Every structure is written in structure tokens, then in C-alpha cells.
Amino acid sequence: MAACLILMSGAAVAEPLTLAGDFTQGGLVVGSAGPGSRISLDGRSVPMTPDGKFLIGFGRDAAKQSTLTVTDVQGGVETRLLNVEPRTYKVQRIDGLPSRKVTPKPEDLARIKFDNAGIGKARASILVKAHFSSGFVWPVKGPISGVYGSQRILNGKPKNPHNGTDIAAVEGTPIVAPADGVVALVVEDMFYTGMTVMLDHGLGLTSVYAHMSEIQVDEGAVVKKGEAIGRVGKTGRVTGAHLHWGVTLGRTHLDPELLLD
Ligand SMILES: [Zn+2]
Structure with a gap:
């Protein structure tokens, strides 16, 4: 289900970025990255716990792709293009x-x-x-x-x-x-x-x-x-x-x- 593509990186992030959940319309994904990292999804800032957990979600009519960017405290950057599975509704x-x-x-x-x-x-x-x-x-x-x-x-x-x-x-x-x-x-x-x-x-x-x-x-x-x-x-x-x-x-x-x- 998870489909990610690593797009680019300047300096790589020091701690691995992990994502687990439903990459589908209506789905929730739990992420983890280096504590203190700045996370953004499609340009919007995403909050993080002190130990590096964060949440991203996809709405009913979410676009087929979303862009997640992680910038860690050392300035390392990782950008992932997330494919979001479309659904049909009753x-x-x-x-x-x-x-x-x-x-x-x-x-x-x-x-x-x-x-x-x-x-x-x-x-x-x-x-x-x-x-x-x-x-x-x-x-x-x-x-x-x-x-x-x-x-x-x-x-x-x-x-x-x-x-x-x-x-x-x-x-x-x-x-x-x-x-x-x-x-x-x-x-x-x-x-x-x-x-x-x-x-x-x-x-x-x-x-x-x-x-x-x-x-x-x-x-x-x-x-x-x-x-x-x-x-x-x-x-x-x-x-x-x-x-x-x-x-x-x-x-x-x-x-x-x-x-x-
Ligand atoms: Zn109801």
C-alpha cells in the first residue's frame, strides 16, 4: 500500500524517516523522524512530539500525490512524494x-x-x-x-x-x-x-x-x-x-x- 519515492536530498537527514499507515483517501499515517525536525506536508507545517512522532492524514478528496518534507536539526533535508490511493464513495x-x-x-x-x-x-x-x-x-x-x-x-x-x-x-x-x-x-x-x-x-x-x-x-x-x-x-x-x-x-x-x- 505504501508507495513512496525519494525525490532528492542535499545533506541527508541523520535519522531515518519512517511512515506507517494508510496512504489512501481518508487514511492516517504515523511518522517518525529525528526529534526537533521540521515537517511539512504540501507546504503546511506538521506538529511533532519531543521524541519525533508526527501524524499526516489524507481527506476524502485528497489529491493523488502529496509532498512530505523533513528538515532535521542539522539542516539535512528529505523530501518524499507520497502516492495517495483514490477511493469511490457510495x-x-x-x-x-x-x-x-x-x-x-x-x-x-x-x-x-x-x-x-x-x-x-x-x-x-x-x-x-x-x-x-x-x-x-x-x-x-x-x-x-x-x-x-x-x-x-x-x-x-x-x-x-x-x-x-x-x-x-x-x-x-x-x-x-x-x-x-x-x-x-x-x-x-x-x-x-x-x-x-x-x-x-x-x-x-x-x-x-x-x-x-x-x-x-x-x-x-x-x-x-x-x-x-x-x-x-x-x-x-x-x-x-x-x-x-x-x-x-x-x-x-x-x-x-x-x-x-
Ligand atoms: Zn453519521
């Missing part, structure tokens, strides 16, 4: 949603803006800690009722692509943290996502748990992989009980299923 039609949740009323817009600001703030934080190194498990086990990337047609109206994985489960089913992290956001009632929790897994990697019926963690708490964070519900924009699980690196939505061990 179309999912969902009918029977309350019309106000598909076409919000003017009085809903302030609340949606407020919700988005909270989510945006959590995603913008860079926690320089490799909680993600715990690896990922399913937060809930159940049939997949919505996959990453699908084009959504809600009550007949084309909407944004689905940016996570929907897992169907009966109301009250426990939800666990799929990986180590810090609780970044707890909101009782968001317009679209209802009762919502966000976890911060470090270096800009966050995850969201939506439509819950109960929340069992507080903001700022450190959670371990497998620890209960709440219960499945049907709050927000839903037609039935399920968990919407989303994973985002910075502002790039990734495919949660690709993270699983």
Missing part, C-alpha cells in the same frame, strides 16, 4: 428526518454557529502527546449503518458527504473510548449531533461521538482505551439510535474504520 439517501434538521430555521443558525465554534476550537488545539499510540478499537460494536465519505441525500436534498462511521446499536449501549485521549468537549445538546463528546488523541487528532443518550466523562478528563464515555442514543439529527463516530486530523476528516487495529 450515495446514501436518508428520508424521514425532521425537516428543520435538514433546512434549519433562521433562529437555529446562531446555535449551529455556536456548536461549530466549540467543535472548531477543540480541533484547533494541538496537544503534544501521542495518546493515539494506544491504537484504536471500535467504540461500540454493531452493524455499520453509514460509511465514511458517502454522498448524502437527506429528505431528497444533496448535503455534505458523511464524515464518519455510523454504528447502529440499541439506545443505552455503552460507548468506550476507542483510544487513549483527553476529553476535549462535552455538550448536552448540539443542533445536529445532539449529546456530543470529543476526545483529543494528540497532535491534532480528535474524535467525536454524537447522538448519545448519556455522557459519563467531564471535559479535561484523561481516558484510557476501552474506558466508558457514555451511551448510545438518538439525540440530534437522526432517524434512530446509533453512534456517529468521526475522526479528524486538524480539519481533515478521516475514515475511522481505517484506524482500527
